[in-house]
Amino acid sequence: MFKLxxxxxxxxxxxxxxxxxxxxIVFWNAWLEQYTGKSQEETIGQKLPKLFPDLSxxxxxxxxxxxxxxxxxxxxxxxxxxxFIAPVGEIRKDVRQNLLVxxxxxxxxxxxxxxxxxxxxxxxxxxxLKHMLKEIDSEYEQVRAAAKINxxxxxxxxxxxxxxxxxxxxxxxxxxxxxxxNKEMLAVVFLDLDGFKEVNDSYGHEAGDLLLQAVADRLRxxxxxxxxxxxxxxxxxxxxxxxxKSEADAATIAKKILTALAHPFMFxxxxxxxxxxxxxxxxxxxxxxxxxxxxxxxxxMYQVKNSxxxxxxxxxxxx
Amino acid sequence: xxxxxxKDVLTELVNVYVGHAAxxxxxxxxxxxxxxxxxxxxxxxxxxxxxxxxxxxxFSPGHIVSSYLSFGQDFRGKAFxxxxxxxxxxxxxxxxxxxxxxxxxxxxPPRFLDTDFDVLKEISNLILNAVIGEFGNLLETRVVFTVPxxxxxxxxxxxxxxxLKDGVYILILxxxxxxxxxxxxxxxxxxxxxxxxxxxxxxxxxxxxxxxx
Numbered sequence: 001m002f003k004l005x006x007x008x009x010x011x012x013x014x015x016x017x018x019x020x021x022x023x024x025i026v027f028w029n030a031w032l033e034q035y036t037g038k039s040q041e042e043t044i045g046q047k048l049p050k051l052f053p054d055l056s057x058x059x060x061x062x063x064x065x066x067x068x069x070x071x072x073x074x075x076x077x078x079x080x081x082x083x084f085i086a087p088v089g090e091i092r093k094d095v096r097q098n099l100l101v102x103x104x105x106x107x108x109x110x111x112x113x114x115x116x117x118x119x120x121x122x123x124x125x126x127x128x129l130k131h132m133l134k135e136i137d138s139e140y141e142q143v144r145a146a147a148k149i150n151x152x153x154x155x156x157x158x159x160x161x162x163x164x165x166x167x168x169x170x171x172x173x174x175x176x177x178x179x180x181x182n183k184e185m186l187a188v189v190f191l192d193l194d195g196f197k198e199v200n201d202s203y204g205h206e207a208g209d210l211l212l213q214a215v216a217d218r219l220r221x222x223x224x225x226x227x228x229x230x231x232x233x234x235x236x237x238x239x240x241x242x243x244x245k246s247e248a249d250a251a252t253i254a255k256k257i258l259t260a261l262a263h264p265f266m267f268x269x270x271x272x273x274x275x276x277x278x279x280x281x282x283x284x285x286x287x288x289x290x291x292x293x294x295x296x297x298x299x300x301m302y303q304v305k306n307s308x309x310x311x312x313x314x315x316x317x318x319x
Numbered sequence: 320x321x322x323x324x325x326k327d328v329l330t331e332l333v334n335v336y337v338g339h340a341a342x343x344x345x346x347x348x349x350x351x352x353x354x355x356x357x358x359x360x361x362x363x364x365x366x367x368x369x370x371x372x373x374x375x376x377x378f379s380p381g382h383i384v385s386s387y388l389s390f391g392q393d394f395r396g397k398a399f400x401x402x403x404x405x406x407x408x409x410x411x412x413x414x415x416x417x418x419x420x421x422x423x424x425x426x427x428p429p430r431f432l433d434t435d436f437d438v439l440k441e442i443s444n445l446i447l448n449a450v451i452g453e454f455g456n457l458l459e460t461r462v463v464f465t466v467p468x469x470x471x472x473x474x475x476x477x478x479x480x481x482x483l484k485d486g487v488y489i490l491i492l493x494x495x496x497x498x499x500x501x502x503x504x505x506x507x508x509x510x511x512x513x514x515x516x517x518x519x520x521x522x523x524x525x526x527x528x529x530x531x532x
Contacts, residue, residue, distance in 0.1 A: 075440050133430060266456075
């Protein structure tokens with residue numbers, strides 16, 4: 001039976017070493033003979049740390065001491081220690097081995113059982129896997145960043161960076177719900193620049209684009225945090241002013257806009273003067289849904305266009 | 320469960336034990352590693368299971384990494400080293416010198432590869448051996464150890480599996496790791512039977528009496 005157990009240890013697919021209390025080898029299995037190129041005859045009776053200097057490092061000696069004197073089992077990982085027993089004629093780089101150190105008692109004598117497994121192939125697969133995971137992570141980040149940009153583009157005007165029609169509708173719906181809940185008034189302002197087509201025709205589209213950006217900047221400066229400014233397209237802008245107290249508040253805002261645009265726009269050495277026609281509708285007086293509020297502000301704006309431009313009108317004055 | 324004096328003695332003892340483990344760990348990974356146990360608690364297991372006592376903060380919902388070993392003979396029980404999964408990954412990365420790419424509040428648990436588990440197995444082996452071995456020395460008794468097993472578990476299902484039935488009392492050591500300027504909190508839990516707890520308390524009381532003389 002003893003012989004059978006001995007044979008079995010020889011057949012085990014990992015390195016098995018038994019050391020006595022002086023760290024001399026008393027058992028060296030066949031796997032190790034093949035792995036290290038050192039036969040039983042060469043190793044039995046030899047001091048293991050002398051034969052394999054990697055095993056004379058402090059963590060290993062600590063583990064041997066722990067097993068002999070404190071009956072402690074210790075696991076030493078290839079991740080931290082790399083290699084304990086150098087393989088013969090090794091051409092693989094970065095050999096990784098796990099080592100398990102356990103106490104063994106037999107006939108009142110203390111021994112140490114060492115089990116060594118080679119995980120080099122496993123580690124290189126893990127390395128590849130880690131590399132792959134890193135690539136996937138970075139691709140995922142790129143996709144996420146692109147999605148964020150696309151989301152922004154889908155709801156913003158490319159020229160001015162202002163919210164577009166879709167985002168404006170969404171914001172207006174929210175503002176209406178809020179106003180309904182809090183029983184507040186809000187104003188929708190439709191703004192169309194006067195004479196913008198002439199600027200485009202005389203100075204070119206590039207100048208027209210610059211002018212639209214400059215107008216957007218000036219309008220932005222007039223806004224509170226809760227207000228919304230959007231570009232509908234061409235030279236049309238829409239604004240939401242929530243939480244206003246009276247019609248007079250909306251009139252003040254309209255006057256401020258006209259004053260802000262009255263200053264000349266300077267670029268390429270030219271001085272351009274611009275005016276705007278503004279139509280205003282009020283929630284809940286004129287309508288209580290976004291489509292009608294915008295339509296009525298639009299109608300009011302046309303009223304201004306037809307009566308000399310550079311002014312503002314409330315929807316009620318149309319009828 | 321522990322009076323303030325017993326708590327002080329136990330805290331001092333375990334800090335010496337983990338300090339020893341920390342110096343071994345530092346040598347092993349070539350980094351300065353500090354270990355400290357600022358707080359120690361002894362809780363009857365039944366109370367912990369019934370939820371009468373607040374569980375350590377570490378048991379907020381989510382994944383945890385737990386490694387445990389059993390020890391036997393006169394001083395018997397099971398010892399666990401438990402980390403929230405993010406912290407465990409931080410500790411492993413610091414030890415093997417890999418980049419720390421974790422973001423706070425990451426919803427997805429970090430990916431653990433079996434080589435990471437090997438590192439945790441070795442770290443917990445060293446720490447738990449040091450603590451349990453020194454308890455054995457303190458009680459002048461022989462302790463037989465197993466090598467730890469490491470698991471990634473969901474905390475909701477962990478309660479039953481963590482506190483195994485042969486433990487009547489749970490000794491909780493709140494542990495701070497400082498590795499390469501990174502702070503990692505973990506908990507060492509030692510499930511002890513009644514005999515082991517009473518011999519430990521008896522020894523602590525003896526140490527206290529000795530000091531008084």
